[in-house]
Amino acid sequence: MKFSVSEENYIKSIYHLQQQGEVVSTNDLASELQTKAASVTDMLKKLNGKNLLNYERYQGFTLSDEGTKVALSIVRKHRLWEYFLVHELEFGWDEVHDIAEELEHISSPLLVEKLDSYLSHPKFDPHGDPIPDINGKMELRKQVNLIDLPLDVEAEVSAVGSQSTELLELLKHKNIGIGTVLTVLRKFTFDNSLEIKVRNFPPFSISQQLAQTLFLKPLYGSTTVGSISK
């Protein structure tokens, strides 16, 4: 079955919101998509009619198994293209999101599989997010939020919680990226800022807001986890 760009964007956003809290609300989706609640309701009816949603009016909604499958295939395309843009075309990891947002709607399934082979089946995109395989399965990194990382434990930055230009600019300034290995030296309760240490750099501090967007993998540990595929 084929879907419009608009339908695909709704499906993908619902998927992402579901990662946070079980059920998704009309208003949350509207603000995620920069649109109005009334427009969301219209689209929900349409997607529900195609059996992509579990939807009861006024009660919130989630993706059906079928909807999840569609979402995962879009996420797969998005992350494979991001990988291509960064590792082949030499884009910066902070420049690729908008382009991948367009490329993810190219419809050829054969293209996706050829791209995947060409890139040697990467498991994670340049932001550290896992790339679903053709059946929707992906590796799950045992990730810890930097806020929760114990003192003096070495860990590798594996994902960032947002793609905003502002965040990526700050990370670039502080020389932090996917793969950076660091340890927390001190935590200050006054403002929840952290003093951290990166190899070859003097210690420096980062704010609570920044720490909350960084996810790390304590050195060693990764598991494969199932998902929808029927």
Added chain:
Amino acid sequence: MKFSVSEENYIKSIYHLQQQGEVVSTNDLASELQTKAASVTDMLKKLNGKNLLNYERYQGFTLSDEGTKVALSIVRKHRLWEYFLVHELEFGWDEVHDIAEELEHISSPLLVEKLDSYLSHPKFDPHGDPIPDINGKMELRKQVNLIDLPLDVEAEVSAVGSQSTELLELLKHKNIGIGTVLTVLRKFTFDNSLEIKVRNFPPFSISQQLAQTLFLKPLYGSTTVGSISK
């Protein structure tokens, strides 16, 4: 300035029709785009309003300089992507047209330039068509239609006049592709069929219809030719 996918498709089709005869008609464009004449008129008004056309009602139309610039940038993207699909992703040259038709609408100019560098600035796409550079300039092959090729002259197939599946299927069967070197042994006036010879194959015959779709470059000879760029 940004254009919708629909606008871009109209611009590209007008460009291609102009390659054949000077001025383009509403009906020709409608049949090229598989749509109705009335829809074409609607879009013509829109494109004319954006100064992309030279248009007088009932009198046919052509692309303005600005319109030509837009067309060339779309053609550039289409042909670069085709090159990528065939030479990097290992698609067959007969499988890439529809995918490139989608990819050509991805808007990032930086992406196009990075792709061009990545591919080492190719001058011709897998069908033998020239790829415009960033200023719209492209090489022009001194091409001869197979019908017009003199007897016993060695020439290399450099372009095919259509992308129809039927044609490509037949070419595959006869082992003819871009780069194939052949000579014409005889011409039969009864049905205008040709007896041709390809190295390492016994001579075989091809029909007038097929010969008309093949363009060749007599061995050696290519020129750079200017185009819109102001």
Added chain:
DNA sequence: ATAAAGGTTTAGGTTTGTCTAAATTTTATT
């Protein structure tokens, strides 16, 4: 030169995806 034929445009309508404003349902408060 004029009528028929053919091509083009206009008029009015449809679908998709959006919107505002009003109505309805749920939730939160007292």
Added chain:
DNA sequence: AATAAAATTTAGACAAACCTAAACCTTTAT
């Protein structure tokens, strides 16, 4: 438990891109 507040849905409109049918030019043929 009743009502105020907040969230959601419905109703009615709009723009883009398409359509059919009718009107309008241009070309062609007699």
